Amino acid sequence: MLRKIQICLFILFSYVHAISHAATIQTGDLLISEVMANPSAVSDTNGEWFEIFNASANSIDINGLTISDDGSNSHQINNGASLLIASGAYLVLGRNGNITNNGGYTADYVYSNFTLGNTLDQIILSDSTNEIIRLNYTDAPFGANGVSAELINQLTNPNESNYQLSQNIQYGLGDSGTPGRRGSFELISASAVPVPSAIWLFASALLMLSRKLNLTRQELHPI
Ligand SMILES: [Ca+2]
Numbered sequence: 352m353l354r355k356i357q358i359c360l361f362i363l364f365s366y367v368h369a370i371s372h373a374a375t376i377q378t379g380d381l382l383i384s385e386v387m388a389n390p391s392a393v394s395d396t397n398g399e400w401f402e403i404f405n406a407s408a409n410s411i412d413i414n415g416l417t418i419s420d421d422g423s424n425s426h427q428i429n430n431g432a433s434l435l436i437a438s439g440a441y442l443v444l445g446r447n448g449n450i451t452n453n454g455g456y457t458a459d460y461v462y463s464n465f466t467l468g469n470t471l472d473q474i475i476l477s478d479s480t481n482e483i484i485r486l487n488y489t490d491a492p493f494g495a496n497g498v499s500a501e502l503i504n505q506l507t508n509p510n511e512s513n514y515q516l517s518q519n520i521q522y523g524l525g526d527s528g529t530p531g532r533r534g535s536f537e538l539i540s541a542s543a544v545p546v547p548s549a550i551w552l553f554a555s556a557l558l559m560l561s562r563k564l565n566l567t568r569q570e571l572h573p574i
Pocket residue numbers: 388389390395399466467468469
C-alpha cells in the first residue's frame with residue numbers, strides 16, 4: 352500500500368512540475384498588442400487602456416506582475432486570484448473599469464498609479480527579477496487623438512515602429528480600437544501542444560506504475 356501511495360505522489364509531482372514548468376513566462380510569450388494612450392471620447396483619466404496578447408502555447412497568469420514606466424508609475428497587479436490569459440487570447444488593462452464612463456470598453460483588470468503619456472512613455476511588465484515586456488514610445492501613432500496604436504507584427508521584442516494606428520474600427524462612444532480582440536493584424540499564438548518534458552514525465556510515471564502492477568500480479572500469481 353505504501354508503495355502505491357509513493358507512486359501516486361510521484362505521478363502527482365510530475366504533473367505539477369510539468370504545469371509549473373509550462374507556466375514560466377519567456378520573452379515573447381506576452382506582447383503589448385494595443386495601446387490607447389490618448390482617448391478622445393472621454394478624459395485620459397477615464398479612458399486610457401492597453402491590451403496584452405498571449406502568443407505562447409499555454410495559459411499565463413499575470414497576477415503579481417508589476418506594470419511600470421521609467422518614472423514613478425508603478426502598480427503591482429493584485430487581482431485577488433489568478434489573472435489568466437489563455438493561449439491566443441487578449442486581456443485589457445485600464446484605468447477605469449466603469450463601461451458607462453470609460454469610453455465603452457471592458458477592462459479585465461483596473462490598475463492605479465499608472466498613466467499613459469500622449470507623447471512619450473514606457474509600458475514595462477516585470478516579475479520580481481526581470482522585465483518581461485518593455486515598450487518605449489515617443490510619438491505617433493501613440494499620441495493620436497482617439498485612435499489606438501496596434502501591434503502589426505509579431506517580433507519577440509517589438510518597438511514603437513512595429514505599431515500603427517488602428518484601422519477605423521470604433522468601440523463604445525466612438526474612439527477607434529479593438530480592446531479585447533484582434534485588430535488590423537492577426538497575431539498568431541503558438542499551437543497549444545503539450546510541453547515535451549510534461550509528456551516525458553507523465554509517460555515515465557505511467558511506465559513505472561505499469562511495471563509495478565505487473566510485478567504485483569506476478570507476486571500474487573507466480574508463473
Ligand atoms: Ca494619456
